[in-house]
Amino acid sequence: MRLLPHTIVAIAVLLNLCAPASAELLFPPPEFETDYVMPGTTTPHPHQDIYEYVDVAVLLIALSLASYLILKRRSRRATFVLMLSSLVYFGFWRKGCVCPIGAIQNVVLSISDSTYAVPIAVLLFFLLPLIFTLFFGRVFCAAVCPLGAIQDLVMLSAKGGVSVPHWLAAGLRLLAYLYLALAVLFATTGSAFLICRYDPFVAFFRLSGNVNILIIGVCFLLVGLFIGRPYCRFFCPYGLILRQFSRLSMRRVTITPDECIQCRLCEDSCPFGAISSPAVQWPAVEYAGAKKRLAFLMLLMPILILLCGWAGSRLKNVTSRMHPTVRLAERIYLEEAGDVNDVTDPSTAFRATGETIESLYQRASVIRERFTLGGWLLGGFMGLVIGVKLIAVSVWRKRTDYEAERAGCLACARCFKYCPRERLRLSKTKKEVR
Amino acid sequence: MAEIKDNLTRRHLLKTGCCAGCLAGLGGLAGLLAAKGRAGDTVWQIDPYKCVACKNCQTYCVLEKSAVKCVQVYQLCGYCDYCPGFHQPGAAALDTGAENELCPTGAIKRKFVEEPYFQYDIDESLCIACGKCVKGCAAFGNGSLFLQVRHDRCLNCNECSIAAACPSGAFKRVPADKPYLLKKVENA
Numbered sequence: 375m376r377l378l379p380h381t382i383v384a385i386a387v388l389l390n391l392c393a394p395a396s397a398e399l400l401f402p403p404p405e406f407e408t409d410y411v412m413p414g415t416t417t418p419h420p421h422q423d424i425y426e427y428v429d430v431a432v433l434l435i436a437l438s439l440a441s442y443l444i445l446k447r448r449s450r451r452a453t454f455v456l457m458l459s460s461l462v463y464f465g466f467w468r469k470g471c472v473c474p475i476g477a478i479q480n481v482v483l484s485i486s487d488s489t490y491a492v493p494i495a496v497l498l499f500f501l502l503p504l505i506f507t508l509f510f511g512r513v514f515c516a517a518v519c520p521l522g523a524i525q526d527l528v529m530l531s532a533k534g535g536v537s538v539p540h541w542l543a544a545g546l547r548l549l550a551y552l553y554l555a556l557a558v559l560f561a562t563t564g565s566a567f568l569i570c571r572y573d574p575f576v577a578f579f580r581l582s583g584n585v586n587i588l589i590i591g592v593c594f595l596l597v598g599l600f601i602g603r604p605y606c607r608f609f610c611p612y613g614l615i616l617r618q619f620s621r622l623s624m625r626r627v628t629i630t631p632d633e634c635i636q637c638r639l640c641e642d643s644c645p646f647g648a649i650s651s652p653a654v655q656w657p658a659v660e661y662a663g664a665k666k667r668l669a670f671l672m673l674l675m676p677i678l679i680l681l682c683g684w685a686g687s688r689l690k691n692v693t694s695r696m697h698p699t700v701r702l703a704e705r706i707y708l709e710e711a712g713d714v715n716d717v718t719d720p721s722t723a724f725r726a727t728g729e730t731i732e733s734l735y736q737r738a739s740v741i742r743e744r745f746t747l748g749g750w751l752l753g754g755f756m757g758l759v760i761g762v763k764l765i766a767v768s769v770w771r772k773r774t775d776y777e778a779e780r781a782g783c784l785a786c787a788r789c790f791k792y793c794p795r796e797r798l799r800l801s802k803t804k805k806e807v808r
Numbered sequence: 809m810a811e812i813k814d815n816l817t818r819r820h821l822l823k824t825g826c827c828a829g830c831l832a833g834l835g836g837l838a839g840l841l842a843a844k845g846r847a848g849d850t851v852w853q854i855d856p857y858k859c860v861a862c863k864n865c866q867t868y869c870v871l872e873k874s875a876v877k878c879v880q881v882y883q884l885c886g887y888c889d890y891c892p893g894f895h896q897p898g899a900a901a902l903d904t905g906a907e908n909e910l911c912p913t914g915a916i917k918r919k920f921v922e923e924p925y926f927q928y929d930i931d932e933s934l935c936i937a938c939g940k941c942v943k944g945c946a947a948f949g950n951g952s953l954f955l956q957v958r959h960d961r962c963l964n965c966n967e968c969s970i971a972a973a974c975p976s977g978a979f980k981r982v983p984a985d986k987p988y989l990l991k992k993v994e995n996a
Binding site for chain 1: 823824826827830831834837838840841842844848849850851858860862864870871872879880881882883884885886887888921922925927929948949950958959960962963964965966967969972975976977984987988990
């Protein structure tokens with residue numbers, strides 16, 4: 375009964391060649407003579423939807439609790455415990471997916487692509503921290519975000535070690551703006567989810583992952599030993615949105631529970647450089663110059679936006695390579711032109727589909743055109759950001775007290791205990807309890 | 809009167825206005841996106857007709873042991889004595905000896921049914937999704953062996969790392985209530 379393998383293969387190949395397109399099986403399943411029962415293919419089910427709603431509920435509870443603990447109880451210890459629990463739940467238990475930072479991409483893709491609808495749970499993950507920030511400041515960053523928590527844990531010094539000067543911090547934040555703009559560009563064009571691909575800490579949460587990402591994550595944590603929360607402050611794209619919302623928040627962290635007595639004890643307490651000193655009087659000599667500078671910068675703004683927009687659109691050949699179709703079309707072009715002699719998996723797979731090369735080029739050029747518009751918008755946005763940053767330098771605001779910065783404060787509650795008024799309040803409440 | 813004036817500065821009004829505007833904007837965004845239709849949850853899956861068994865599934869998954877495994881659709885299997893998915897090409901003997909097996913981890917189990925037929929099962933705890941058997945079965949057999957994302961293992965990442973590396977665009981999101989794309993059994 376046993377045929378030689380080679381014979382079978384030869385017959386198989388022959389049959390394959392002769393076989394018409396309607397696929398009849400080369401070797402039809404046998405008619406069994408015994409009472410053999412054919413097993414079925416097992417299909418283990420994915421986790422139930424219910425888990426996602428549990429996540430949303432946990433997020434809601436954590437945000438509410440964080441707001442209460444930070445603004446009402448004013449307790450760093452309780453905030454820290456909540457932060458740890460969030461790290462364990464959202465990080466190590468739920469493996470860091472889905473998070474509000476990545477949800478930005480689902481939301482913008484859903485806006486740009488009519489066929490993609492964002493799941494409700496993901497939408498809620500995107501919206502809830504924003505809404506809470508409008509009411510209570512960045513409580514999400516303080517105690518709920520697992521990425522923030524893991525960096526908060528590794529800080530060697532409670533005061534954050536090396537302090538980054540204001541001008542440098544503002545400059546580094548441009549990286550975050552660029553990261554956000556690129557993430558939106560790549561998500562809306564359906565190329566890639568950049569934020570997920572380069573999430574530096576997800577490999578720790580999963581205890582496995584890509585080596586490059588692991589190296590980036592380790593670097594962030596090493597820097598984080600000496601500089602408080604480097605990812606949050608200089609890279610996090612969601613943090614940028616929260617910054618702007620936090621400027622408008624109804625209630626927010628105040629260092630002192632009642633009044634500032636200008637004792638300067640809190641001055642260096644913030645590991646994230648988010649405490650601003652009083653600025654009572656604008657230096658008279660600089661006033662006239664600053665006024666001129668402001669007028670000049672405002673005139674410069676449209677030029678800056680146009681210039682950056684143009685530069686962005688010129689980059690379309692580079693940025694569009696993020697899209698697999700464009701990459702494939704470029705590869706096929708090289709192969710057709712004879713510039714390369716080998717083939718790659720994607721080009722082999724493409725040739726097996728039978729699609730014509732012209733139609734591939736057509737598809738790729740449509741996608742590349744979207745990157746022209748995207749590049750204008752991305753560049754224009756960056757120009758606007760740079761312009762606004764420059765203007766912010768020339769605007770002066772009167773401040774009489776030591777205050778937590780509206781945008782930069784991560785609401786971690788560390789500064790409270792440095793305030794003597796807070797100590798007084800605590801001792802009073804203790805006495806009342808007695 | 810004085811109290812009201814204190815509370816209602818221009819900046820305060822502007823800030824509250826902006827805040828309300830943001831809230832309304834978020835509400836509008838939520839409404840707009842929710843109105844697109846209540847999207848059911850989706851999971852990643854491989855279209856077996858597009859898959860080229862390139863080995864990326866073995867190496868690119870974020871899990872240490874890939875969530876992708878080989879599956880066997882028995883209705884498509886020929887139960888051959890010589891199985892091009894199981895045996896090395898030109899296998900010296902048609903038995904389960906390691907030197908005859910194509911699978912690098914011995915994850916395919918060969919079981920005698922009746923003369924001359926054998927049943928081939930996948931031991932998922934051993935399968936590493938290298939796709940060697942898939943290629944063999946597709947080239948010289950019925951193609952009853954192919955790769956699928958196993959959802960008891962898959963973390964359902966927002967961006968699947970394997971999908972990003974897939975050369976043939978075989979990965980796609982499918983509704984969570986129909987999470988597998990098994991090959992169709994014709995005349996069944």
